[in-house]
Amino acid sequence: MNKSLVKSAFLLLVPAFAIAAWWSVRADTLQWKLTKDSEALVTDAKLRDEIFDALNAAENSGTDPRLTHFNVKAATAFHKDGKERVVVGGNVEYEVPEGIHGETSMLNHVTALYGPETTRKDVRFVAFYAQQCGGGASCGDCRDYQLATTDWEHLLIACGQTSDRSVKVTRFADQIVCERNFPEVDAAKVPLSQDELRRLVGSAQEARRGGVTLFTTTRHTGAAALSFSGKTYRAAGADDAAFHYRYPIGGLLQQAMTERDYFLRAILVAGEEGEWPVVNYRDRQYGYEASSFNHAAGKAPIVLILSNGRGQYRMTSFEASLPSAFSTADFMPEALKKFLASHTEER
Numbered sequence: 001m002n003k004s005l006v007k008s009a010f011l012l013l014v015p016a017f018a019i020a021a022w023w024s025v026r027a028d029t030l031q032w033k034l035t036k037d038s039e040a041l042v043t044d045a046k047l048r049d050e051i052f053d054a055l056n057a058a059e060n061s062g063t064d065p066r067l068t069h070f071n072v073k074a075a076t077a078f079h080k081d082g083k084e085r086v087v088v089g090g091n092v093e094y095e096v097p098e099g100i101h102g103e104t105s106m107l108n109h110v111t112a113l114y115g116p117e118t119t120r121k122d123v124r125f126v127a128f129y130a131q132q133c134g135g136g137a138s139c140g141d142c143r144d145y146q147l148a149t150t151d152w153e154h155l156l157i158a159c160g161q162t163s164d165r166s167v168k169v170t171r172f173a174d175q176i177v178c179e180r181n182f183p184e185v186d187a188a189k190v191p192l193s194q195d196e197l198r199r200l201v202g203s204a205q206e207a208r209r210g211g212v213t214l215f216t217t218t219r220h221t222g223a224a225a226l227s228f229s230g231k232t233y234r235a236a237g238a239d240d241a242a243f244h245y246r247y248p249i250g251g252l253l254q255q256a257m258t259e260r261d262y263f264l265r266a267i268l269v270a271g272e273e274g275e276w277p278v279v280n281y282r283d284r285q286y287g288y289e290a291s292s293f294n295h296a297a298g299k300a301p302i303v304l305i306l307s308n309g310r311g312q313y314r315m316t317s318f319e320a321s322l323p324s325a326f327s328t329a330d331f332m333p334e335a336l337k338k339f340l341a342s343h344t345e346e347r
């Protein structure tokens, strides 16, 4: 080797050493670390390592959020047949604002690879790789999906923040509020006149006689709403062969918004007589979004009322029934205000 080649080789080697040193520093300083509050939820070192492995895998999970450009990278890890299995998921958006969400994508991937029993028994957490943690929890639909497919009472949610590699862990159960925990109230405590309440009950019950129930059985409900402009809207659940269920609250909200009647005072849901109706989390998400319109306009939140058809009521709000929710009011508050102003000015 001649002198100049030795020199070139040396010049090539120096940066290589520097890079290697930089990587080892980087690997040391950028380890994932549980926040103080999270340590209490993750006492098992094996689980902690699985969470960190899942976050490392989630960093590279593929997404295609072509409308929002907001990546949701999810992953989980568990031991099965003596080996660690890491499964990732990513969000995809298409055409109108529709999407496959990161956490449902990942859980579906677990089921596809290992079967539904594994999803129910072995998935102990959903980890998200995020620029910043502290945003909203899962959307209503993803809550329905996680309720149905996982051991949700023990499921943990881990958010790994890329900026400082801190990992915040919470319980999925904190996102869940069972209808049984909506406070039961006397009719006199409902902030509607007795006549308005009576008419809403009748309207929701009448709506429930309709809809489409070829697949839905006991969960069939009807919903009715009263707007600030004094109009009533109602809808019943409707199922179809493609399993794109139309939800009752979503249905009546679409009617009200079609009439540019964006601000609702109350929504009442009725099920089978003598039973408390179920309000799916997806439907709560629609209600939460609509209630955030009220908030943007300085109005009171929508009152959510359940009727058992026998003069008994439970009352709450969409904010309370969908904890840590998000809506367009969080992502684009100015655009929402402008939209509402331009669509309600002639009313």
Ligand SMILES: [Zn+2]
Residues within 6 Å of the ligand: 101, 138, 139, 140, 141, 142, 143
């Ligand atoms: Zn979702």
